């Protein structure tokens with residue numbers, strides 16, 4: 001099934017939602033002018049059970065068709081594959097829309113738990129709900145398919161250098177490795193030049209999808225997305241804010257330290273300590289993870305002394321071996337090896353002879369054993385982590401495959417994103433030594449360096465994870481109109497991340513569109529949740545493994561008890577409200593940032609000391625200059 005629609009077949013795909021009652025997010029169809037459910041006699045419990053059974057069969061069939069069409073589209077982008085994917089999606093979208101509307105006739109019945117829950121999941125299944133008018137629906141599915149292709153084909157063709165165009169795969173290493181601000185700025189501006197042509201299409205997509213959402217009884221598509229978490233959309237927005245406020249002090253400490261070090265590196269003219277950080281200096285195209293600039297920021301006396309990228313490259317690691325490392329971790333926990341078809345059907349390397357969507361994704365094509373990875377793997381530490389992330393999706397998919405169709409999903413979409421990352425938190429120096437990648441485990445004096453390196457990825461990500469959907473929620477609600485898309489985007493980027501564009505921007509730019517998940521219409525709040533949940537999972541799994549030391553030194557590698565606990569939660573799929581799944585793994589019922597805060601507590605103390613010392617020195621220098 002395709003991600004921008006119902007969402008489960010491809011991970012990173014939107015979750016079907018599970019909420020206990022629909023009353024808070026679905027108003028009556030009559031109010032919204034939506035289509036009425038077809039009259040088919042008096043609704044009965046038996047009728048509802050039968051309806052669900054048939055719906056699941058129908059969806060399974062259509063999902064499979066969409067999966068295959070989308071897989072081919074994304075591995076072989078042409079006009080034809082794009083159209084075939086759009087058509088398959090249209091058929092599925094039409095079916096889900098029809099079923100979701102028809103399901104409302106059972107709203108007033110007292111139904112068995114599973115029937116009630118599945119009907120609710122059905123109503124929340126579409127990430128891009130479509131109007132029931134066939135012409136508009138066709139327009140919408142064509143737009144979503146073409147935006148996905150457009151992003152996949154995106155290239156920056158510098159003027160005056162005829163024929164030499166750069167793909168994202170070529171620009172990303174520049175962002176990661178270059179320390180030349182002019183070169184970084186060119187790469188940044190270059191990639192952000194691909195998206196202005198998407199803007200009109202995107203704005204039309206918002207209109208059409210909102211219309212579909214309203215016909216289904218939601219205020220807009222953003223409200224539908226926020227209804228996916230067993231609580232009202234308002235409560236969910238408040239949960240996001242609560243979690244953000246929990247972690248903000250940690251981000252602030254890291255941010256202050258980073259800005260100071262970048263100011264030292266690039267000079268006060270470029271990086272002022274009283275102004276936002278220029279977005280092109282943080283080692284990543286979207287400034288979303290900063291691990292690549294660790295060498296610029298590293299503490300002098302506490303460096304772990306190994307560089308995983310150099311080790312992997314030095315050993316001539318192949319993409320396939322990168323995936324084998326990931327698989328090896330999961331099997332060490334007692335989970336099954338990946339099926340033979342995974343190795344035969346996945347894409348690990350960027351093909352030279354055709355256009356593909358390189359953004360990493362994990363697929364479960366037939367909802368049984370046909371799982372696949374699609375990723376243009378680079379041999380570096382970042383992709384080592386991404387491989388674990390993606391395999392987390394595939395292992396989740398295999399674990400919930402025995403569930404009925406409508407339960408084949410994660411507890412909430414943050415869970416899907418968190419599993420592989422939680423496992424990758426166990427990629428400690430000790431683990432790297434066990435699998436023979438390093439010879440010596442650095443002693444405790446290296447912990448600050450290790451924690452800083454990880455924080456640059458995990459903590460730096462938090463405000464970005466939060467703001468992408470802040471922007472989209474405003475776009476869907478109409479609070480931000482197309483004439484303000486870019487201004488609103490940068491307002492949020494400055495407010496939450498504290499960054500600024502490397503050059504003045506205007507409304508002829510569409511900078512949000514240069515981030516995959518916007519043209520691909522993949523909700524993003526999930527990654528924020530995952531950034532928090534993965535530490536909660538890690539803490540629980542380490543407890544299960546009997547580990548009592550500091551969390552950053554815990555690796556659950558080889559621990560079957562932790563593996564069994566994890567597997568038990570994965571196998572629940574979406575059959576129960578997510579707090580129950582969370583409880584099964586962690587004993588906790590709320591998403592809670594204390595795990596990530598505890599994990600980084602020693603680093604925060606260190607950062608605060610450094611920042612305070614620096615502030616004192618700056619003050620002293622200022623006084624002396626007077």
Ligand code: X8Z
Nearest residue numbers: 011012359360361386389527
């Ligand atoms: O999109 C992804 C995964 C696929 S679900 C590679 N991630 C987000 C991103 O790249 O922006 C993982 C973390 C955040």
Ligand code: ZN
Nearest residue numbers: 011012389417
């Ligand atoms: Zn993912």
